Amino acid sequence: MAFVPGFKNDLFISYAHDDDLPDTLQHRWISSFKRDLETALLQRLGQPVEIFFDTRMLDPHHHLDFLLDNARHSAIFLPRPLTPVLRALLDAPGTGRVLLFLSCGRDRPDHGG
Numbered sequence: 055m056a057f058v059p060g061f062k063n064d065l066f067i068s069y070a071h072d073d074d075l076p077d078t079l080q081h082r083w084i085s086s087f088k089r090d091l092e093t094a095l096l097q098r099l100g101q102p103v104e105i106f107f108d109t110r111m112l113d114p115h116h117h118l119d120f121l122l123d124n125a126r127h128s129a130i131f132l133p134r135p136l137t138p139v140l141r142a143l144l145d146a147p148g149t150g151r152v153l154l155f156l157s158c159g160r161d162r163p164d165h166g167g
Contacts, residue, residue: 056104057095058129064103065091066128071111073134085109 056064067088074084088107095103106124125131 056129057099057101061129062104062127063106063124064095064128065130065132066106066125068125068131068133070134 056062058064067084069084074082076082085107088105092103092105106128108121108124
């Protein structure tokens with residue numbers, strides 16, 4: 055059950071599956087990002103959130119209706135999180151940081167989810 059009333063999913067993470075391929079240490083950074091985000095939100099909100107994260111390797115346009123339906127019924131759409139290389143560039147001295155704050159409250163009106 056979603057934390058945000060009226061939605062099937064609290065968050066839809068859209069990403070290229072190639073970005074989640076294991077590195078030499080078998081670390082899948084987008085999968086790790088999802089797990090860390092779930093933990094952080096649980097700690098802050100006091101209950102689990104519904105995150106849509108499709109791990110199936112699909113061909114282009116395969117099951118597109120399923121993905122679109124879940125995206126439409128998500129309170130937040132997060133397109134392709136920053137890759138480690140981009141994050142390193144943004145965190146480099148003199149470039150500043152990009153911070154993303156996601157906030158959702160229980161008093162949000164029903165959006166027909």
